[in-house]
Amino acid sequence: MFQLYAAIWRVSAGRQVVLIVLSIAIAALAAAPLEFQRNIINLLTKGGLDTAQLYLLGAGMMAVIGLSLGLKWLLGFRSGTLGEDVIRLIRQRLLTRAVDADESGEDVRRGTLTTAVSAEAEELGKFAGAAFSEPVVQIGTLISVIGYISSTQPGLGLIALSMILPQIAIVLISQRKVNVFVAERVRVLRAATDRLTAEQIEAVTREVTDRFDAIFETRRQMFLWKLSAKFLLSMINGAGTVAVLMLGGWLVLNGRTDVGTVVAATSGLARIQGPTAFLIAFYRQVSANRIKYELLLEIFGPAATRQRA
Template identity: 35%
Template sequence: MPRTIMGYVLAETGKHQAGLAALAITVFLLSAAPLEFQRRIINDLTEKGSFDNVLWLALGYAGVALADQILKLLLNVYRGWVAENSVRSLRRKLIDADIGSAVAAHSPVDVGVEIAMILEEAEPIGGFVALALSQPLLQVGILVSVVGYMFALQPYLALMGMAFFVPQVVFVPAMQRAINRRASRRILTKREISGTIVEGQNDATQEEVTGIQRIFSLNMAIYWLKYVMYLLMNLMHHLSVAAALCVGGWLVLQGRIEIGTVVAIVGGLAKLNDPWGDLIDWGRELSVVRVKYRLFSEAANWLTGAKPDPTDAGMSRRSAPAEV
């Protein structure tokens, strides 16, 4: 198996990644269009424009929204197929392997533990394969498209709104690293529990209880870190919207900008929140799946008798994953 998760993604699903990327690009190219339709509709209403113009703009908005949702449906279904196909492929590699020789060379207990681990860890690895390239491409594309539209529309309001994302550049990576460290330890702890259960050690019961408690503590720490991070991110978003409404409203009262511009800027800020959060989630999943894939490929190579990668030399089957 390829040494890294991204190597596996490109080797096994390269052409499908290209298809997913094409759909993702089409989706993010449409991301700013609804904001422009909203701006024009609001301006026509406030300036007592013709109803015919408003009607055509509303139909245009509905058409763009429909096209956007259909493309997202196709993208999500295609991602689901790639994910399930990757899981099936990983499990078939195990079935096609010469497990009999592994049992002959090692104890059946060890082989059973490794197979159970591989079958469990194939799911998250396969799920990530579907998002590996299309997800960051889509979310970064939406961010660039919407931010570019906002700056073209009203650079000062856009810059003020973007200022509230600066603190996130500081606290999000720090909190994300803390989450990743705990997720890595959780993977190791689950493997240790599997080993003690199957091997039937005399003190296995106490080790299992301790391990279960450790997993509980790690999960609770992850919950706290993750949701506090989301709270701070949402707080920054709402503060940026409040600032845009306040300053934009003052500019409208002064007759310096149109009310539709304020609506478009506020809508753009709202549209940035989801892709930013999805991009952070993707980064966290990449860190965790990178560890899972390394452990998966190590166990698969051990079962099939493949020569270990020189860069992995010295790692035992239950060695601690590196912090990410």
């Protein structure tokens, strides 16, 4: 994983810094709407409604939301553009290496090269655009929201935190198995495309068909692991929501907190489910792209090793 991130940093360090700064700003604003929401709910439930104050809170909340969305738009545009630039760079380098290998008399596996240029470069390039910024946004959002919930009601914050830890364990265990299937799928697909470039295509049709069957079985096993993990993660999220409502309701009934805090905590719980789900998916993406990156380096054997060094 370090080699993958080091390679991305080498070709896009300056632009990644800008994306990281934008990500930190977005994360810093994550909990602000929850505070406005809490104050609005408490204003409505306590009686003695002050219309001017209500409108002021509403305007402030909308301003924060608008600023956050504007920063997200800018982040998305810059990261998407960076990703496309990296895709172009990978394809150019693959073609250059192919020409060099051909001129030196090395064997160029055209099917593998075709797969790498068309599909693998696309996936790696898109990942490079968000490799640093997206984790910063999502981790920062988790810290911001859980910190806010804990500051208003520590018990509710503890529930929010306890939802994340078992999800991390589940993903780490399941992803190790999925990574094996990812590597196997790429190798089988490359082998199939290499055979399809042979002159006697009719002679290899059966062999290629068998490889397609192998890809199908590999994907089926991946679905089994991914969906099972997703089921467990969803159960944890559901249990966390119920726990917050039960504990929050008990605290309100006993006069130990207010309704606005419980509503804000419930909304905050929904807010952290998004970043948590993203980070889980992102970790899976990092793991898969690490394998694809290593496989990409294998295309030209020793030359790739020298380039990596």
